[in-house]
Amino acid sequence: MNSQISQPVIACQNLYKTYQGLDVSVLNGIDLSVNTGEQVAIVGASGSGKSxxxxxxxxxxxxxxxxxxxxxxxxxxxxxAKKGDLRNQCLGFVYQFHHLLPEFTALENVAMPLLIRRIGREQALTTASEMLEKVGLKHRLEHMPGELSGGERQRAALARAMVTSPQCILADEPTGNLDRHTAHAVFDLLLEMNQTQHVSLVVVTHDLELAAKMQRRYKLIDGQLVTL
Known part of the structure; x- marks a missing residue:
């Protein structure tokens, strides 16, 4: 693993973002580099530009x-098209809202990124089943999202993000809709996957207690990242 540290999984240099109609930059010269297996938390006020x-x-x-x-x-x-391929190959996304497709089972939802890769259905379902077992949902494979609890839906969303063996997970308020106990359980699962799968984590969260569990912590203030 140490031999891979030298190459950043994701990096940005002098990043600016201004939306039409706004007089100030939402992001104002961001520099950030995330290496293999690193944990990075980004906190900040609502509307600061974290997402x-x-x-x-x-x-x-x-x-x-x-x-x-x-x-x-x-x-x-x-x-x-090339950006889409790169995202599918290298990144996994987890959001505040699980975005599971309601008409498909948990197993089918998690298999979806593999099917998009044109992996055979049987292999995709087997791999998805193994990932759901890793996140503690072996008993929920055939349940629809509406039959799962909030914490279970987020676990399924995490399994879907991890099923392609990405090199980095980008998580946007992944526990924002959960109660405190469930939020910590899901966050700890993210950290566990970071350790066991050597996947990098970049997590946006408003929860300072959760952010404190991460190796590197930044606060987004006036479009700049400040180290915590």
């Missing part, structure tokens, strides 16, 4: 200026 930064790092939005690299590939130089 915007995460979307830029994941190639889901385009910066006003500055560069984002995923495994040394500059996103600005890639077509939308």
């Amino acid at each position: 915007t930064l995460l979307h830029l790092l994941g190639g889901l939005d385009i910066p006003s200026s500055g560069d984002v690299q995923i495994l040394d590939q500059n996103l600005a130089k890639l077509s939308e």
Whole structure:
């Protein structure tokens, strides 16, 4: 693992983002590098730009200026199709809302990213089943999202993010809709996956107690990252 540390999984340099109609930059010259297996927490006030930064790092939005690299590939130089392929191969996303498809079972939801990769259905379902077992949902494979608790839905969403063996998970308020006990359980599961799968974590959260569990912590203030 140490031999891989030298290459950042995700990096950005001098990143700016301004939305039309706003007089100030939401992000104002962000520099950040995330190496293999690192844990990075980003906190900040509502509207400070935390989610915007995460979307830029994941190639889901385009910066006003500055560069984002995923495994040394500059996103600005890639077509939308190539960016989509890179996201599917290298990144996993977890959001405040689980975004599970209600008409599919937990197993089918988790298998979906593999099916998008054109992996055979049987293999995709087997891999998805194994990942659901790792997050403690072996007994919920055939349940629909509406039949799962809030914590179970987030575990399923985490399994879906992890099923492709990504090199980095980008999580946007992944425990924001959960009660305190469940939030800590889901967050600890994220950290466990970080350790066992050597996946990097970049987590946006408003919860300072949860952020304190991470190796590196930043606060987004006036469009700048300040080390905590």
